[in-house]
Amino acid sequence: MVWLRRTTHYLFIIVVAVNSTLLTINAGDYIFYTDWAWTSFVVFSISQSTMLVVGAIYYMLFTGVPGTATYYATIMTIYTWVAKGAWFALGYPYDFVAVPVWIPSAMLLDLSYWATRRNKHAAILIGGTLVGLSLPMFNMINLLTIRDPLEMAFKYPRPTLPPYMTPIEPQVGKFYNSPVALGAGAGAVLSVPIAALGAKLNTWTYRWMA
Numbered sequence: 001m002v003w004l005r006r007t008t009h010y011l012f013i014i015v016v017a018v019n020s021t022l023l024t025i026n027a028g029d030y031i032f033y034t035d036w037a038w039t040s041f042v043v044f045s046i047s048q049s050t051m052l053v054v055g056a057i058y059y060m061l062f063t064g065v066p067g068t069a070t071y072y073a074t075i076m077t078i079y080t081w082v083a084k085g086a087w088f089a090l091g092y093p094y095d096f097v098a099v100p101v102w103i104p105s106a107m108l109l110d111l112s113y114w115a116t117r118r119n120k121h122a123a124i125l126i127g128g129t130l131v132g133l134s135l136p137m138f139n140m141i142n143l144l145t146i147r148d149p150l151e152m153a154f155k156y157p158r159p160t161l162p163p164y165m166t167p168i169e170p171q172v173g174k175f176y177n178s179p180v181a182l183g184a185g186a187g188a189v190l191s192v193p194i195a196a197l198g199a200k201l202n203t204w205t206y207r208w209m210a
Helices: 002-027 030-035 041-063 068-089 103-115 120-144 149-155 179-209
Strands: none
Touching: 002 041, 002 068, 041 068, 041 103, 041 120, 041 179, 068 103, 103 120, 120 179
16 A cells, blocks of 8 residues: 555645645745835745745655655645735735745755755755755845835735734834845754754654654
8 A cells, every 4th residue: 555655645745835834924924024025024034944944854854755845845835826816816916915935945955955865964954054045035036026015015905914013114224234145144044953853853753653
C-alpha cells in the first residue's frame, strides 16, 4: 500500500500548507500587508520568512525530496490567490490584496538542499539564510507593481477593520531608511533558528508516528 501512504502524505502536506497560510495571514495579514505595506514592511518580511521556512523545511526533510519546499509554497500561494479572488468578487479592486511572493525563496531552500546532496544542516544554515535574504526583495518588487498601498487603504477600507486600525500616513525615513535591507538582514538571522526548529519537528513527528 505504498501508493496509499504517499497519497495520504501529500494530502497531509496540502492540509498543513493551507493551515500555514492561515497562520501566515495572522502573522502578517495579506490585506494588512496592502494597508500598511510601507510602514510594516520589515515586521511583515520577518513573519513571512519565518512562517515559510519552518513549514517548508519541515516537509522537505520529512519527504527527503528537493522540491517539496516549492510545492509547499505553491499551495500557500494558490490558497491566498483564492482569497484575493474572493475579495475581488466582492467588488474590491484587484490591487486590494497583495499576495506575498513565497515560491522563489522556497526554490532557493530546495536548491540549497539539493546542491549539498541532501545535507540537513546545510539546508538549515544556507537555505534559511537565503529565504530570509530573498523574501523581502521579492515582496518589494511585488509591491512596486501594484498601485499605492496607502491609496488602496484609504479608498477601500477593510469592512472588518476597527476604527482604531484606520491607516495613517507613515513617517517615512524616521524609523528606517531601507525596509528591504533591514527586513532581509533581520529575516536572514531569524530564519536560521526557525529553520532548525522546523527540522527538529521531524524528530517529534517520527516519535509520534512510532
